[in-house]
Amino acid sequence: MKKIKKLSKFLTIIPIIYLLSACDKNVTISNYNNHIKEIKIGVTLYNQDDAFISTIVKNIEEIAKDKENDGNYKIIINVLDARGSASEQSSQVERFVSQNYDVICVNMVDRTTASTIIDKAKASNIPVVFFNREPVEEDLDRWNKLYYVGAEAEKAGEMQADIIINAYRKNKQMVDRNGDGKIQYAMLEGEPGHQDALIRSEYCIKAMEKNGIELEKVADDTAYWQSAQATAKMSKWINTYGDKIEVVFSNNDDMALGAIQALEGQNRIKNKPLVIGIDGIPKALEAVKKGTMIGTVINDSWKQADAIFNLAYKLATHGDMSSVQGLEKGKYIRTAHTEVTIDNVDLFLQKSTDK
Template identity: 50%
Template sequence: MRRRMRRTAALLALAALILGLSGCGSVQETPTIRVGVALYLQEDTFLSTVVQDLEQQARVREEALGVKLNFNIADARSSQASQNEQVDRFLQQDYDVICVNLVDRTAAAVIVDKAQAAGVPIVFFNRQPVEEDLDRWDQAYYVGSKADRAGILQGQIVLEAWKKEPAALDRNGDGILQYVMLEGEPGHQDALLRTEYCVKTLVDAGVAVEKLDSNNADWVRGQATLRMQQWLETFGDEIEVVFANNDDMALGAIDACLAAGMTEAELPFIVGVDATPPALEAVADGTLKGTVQNDAAGQAESILDLCCALASGQSAASAVELEDGKYVWLEYTAVTQENLEDFLPEE
């Protein structure tokens, strides 16, 4: 309720500003808010979902406010140098707000300093900057979810299945869960925390685990398929659980298993993160045992709330609930076949 009241107040303030800009009498052009959005990799399935949600919600917001929301989406294709150039162009073209999904989370300081010098508010999302970098300016914010929580929920999905029917997971009957780990980028905070906490959750609950192997697949489905093919050749049916730091890699593991001739019943217990549409389909058909919803629609909504407030000269706190004056945190939610219906789009 508090969040809705903040958003309503910010929208009323923006509407009042728009009326003031439009003036009275003669017909004026529709006011436009220009937002530059710099993505680390647009083909990333989760990011593409965030962008789709952002654009869809913007159309609704436009109609309500009588304003044009112009989002310019730029794809850095995993190059921080390219992303820096994209941000430079947004600043040179006097965009009202800039939103950045960082290629390298340690590179935020340069971007923050450039935005501050130009007086343009900046919203980072989904890839959390180093705290000290975000603190360099009071008009820099972050929208995302806490990565350790995703790992915990992944571990809980496996734990609940273990408690319910241990033999279904412990196929060799040794009382130990043998697992492999598909990780995101080396050194990436989300990859590190998801990797750590999914296993820690099982260990803290008294489940014996054994890591057969782990490797980075850079969040990419095709790379994960290759990793899983190698592991199947090395370990075969010793692999009982596959942890993947995101859904694309989880789906890549499934691709490798199916290509190897496994039936659904023979697949390891595979879990991912994001609850992307393809992953939800895999949960429905039973090949993916669970995922963790990374709230794409919620992130898009919070980004849009911030953009509207900041562009109208209102405080960020008037539109969103901030933690430490900087952070908008969205909750993760575990998704399995038991609650899948709650996450499927309405027909």
């Protein structure tokens, strides 16, 4: 009988110990979950082969790692490449929505399809940060959780002009090689309908004319921001116009570098035209240092990446959006440009190495 009582007491103790241990286990899990929270940020790109866009993405990933080390959040950055397909990009946005991402960052294939992307995100209450390719204002006004990060395209065009104007004033013969009192130029444009391509081209020429410099357009064409296409276009122009072109304005550095490749492959050209780009990618800075490009205009990929990530992080953590630096009209962040020539290129080459 005593044995039975002892066994009964033992059996009573077991559930109590189990419950205590179970409670302790639950507390541990709860504390862990409260300590480490997960943020999921989806990024869809028009084309990851674009050197400038690729640099922005790398910077975002680096900034996210630093933030993860400093904070209480596990940060997942999922980057998808739409490879120029608007329908593929739409599917990628649907995927982010179905997987309950906290924020979606979109570098649009086609800015006219922004409304479709917005509708998908809005239906699931997922904020969207557009970047580099700006939706029309009417689309961004459709919801209070839409943002845009980019640069001042007008300034980029004006700074391109400024570099050529300064060169012209310092050494007129270097620019106006045939001495006819006007500059014969070619324009490599990004793509039809892209707002930055249109604005950069327009304001570059306007700034030249405003400063009293007469221009003659010899050729212009779109090369879709790509070096290989620019090489093909420039090769065709060389064969058609010979050494008539005195300046090549390019909407970005990749195309400028493509033009240089074509020029260097044509030894029959006596006097190569001055070539100028926009973005300030490392290869372009090296070309400026070497003298094959007269200059470029830095479109700060680090500042843009920082702005994109900061917006996404604030949105994902339900932070105070009014505290975001540089936010205009509650939804725009535009980063500044910087002119780069042989006079200051070493400074920016050093900065690109440091990063």
